[in-house]
Amino acid sequence: MAPEQWVKLLQDAKKTAIIQDGKRKVHFLMGDGREMVEEYSMETNVLVKRSWKEKGKLGQDMGWVVEVGDPQPKITDNLETVGIRESSSAPLITRRITKTALEWRIRNLSYPKDVYSVSAEDDGTITVRTSNKKYFKKMNIPDLDRIGLKPEQERISFTHQYNTLTITYKKPPKLLAIEKDIFDMVSKLKVAKDGDVQCPTS
Template sequence: MAVTGWLESLRAAEKTALLQDVRKWRVKSALGALGQWRLEVGEPVPPGAGSLGLELIKETSASPVFMRKDTKMTFQWRIRNLPYPKDVYSVCVAPKERCIVVRTSNKKYYKKFSVPDLDRHQLPLDESLLSFAHANCTLIISYEKPKEILMAESELQKELKKVQTAHSDDGDCKTQ
């Protein structure tokens, strides 16, 4: 009778831990604060995994990684950890959704992404400016920058050169 009352008073997480042959508890410090978990029964925590709990679930390092890396003349996106040959990939423009779509013929990868720079300038996506390459398990998608964006970027660079920085050559701040 005492055992069932004790079991009912446990939280759901503690009940689950008991049913999975894991026994853990928290040690109180001298001030009464809860400290680290102590593990008595069960598998030890892998190094770097943190405390017991949801932190043990993490994304695999083999998952595709999507990132943007622009060059002077192109918008460029890289998707790492895609091991399939180049002929498996299809990269196209979805003009109604104003995005670029990447898909594989083996249905292992699908990604839609927009080009915010084109949206800011209200320019349409042009399929002829889109290209892609595959090397070292990385899919490299390039979209040539339209002349409107190249002109806007060059004007921005001119404006930035006009602005004096706080770190001038002589070390003095100049005022006008």
């Protein structure tokens, strides 16, 4: 997608904004029927969460999927079902965005730092490999995909501490400019009264 297409998609979307829990929450209803909610910190103006409403093949509502921020707590996490959910020791990926970088955190990776390699791939992903062949993961980068960019190796750095691999991708100038345009747009939206907008709970 060309950068201007993504911005235009958001400009043309029906938008509703509320201020809640110290965040500016903006609901986008796109012309193609897709729905997205973004949450911006009122202190830093940085995006802290982005979620998309998923539809099934038959058009049924599949709930909200988190692209950026901590995943939604599963409703089924109670005493009756806790014994059959996925192991809490499995690697878990979460995404964050800072003013200058995109970040991925992969928890439950206990191998030492020198085992990991993190590479920008021609298919547009960032790929994590371990020399001991114990972990391999391709990670898509929607922020770059949407504006027609591929990842560059020199923008990648990573650290490993407390069994967590943290990968940082320094934002390219084009992404910074588009993020500024989008924030300028959402910051000017009239804020609705709490309850007038359908946003997923945090």
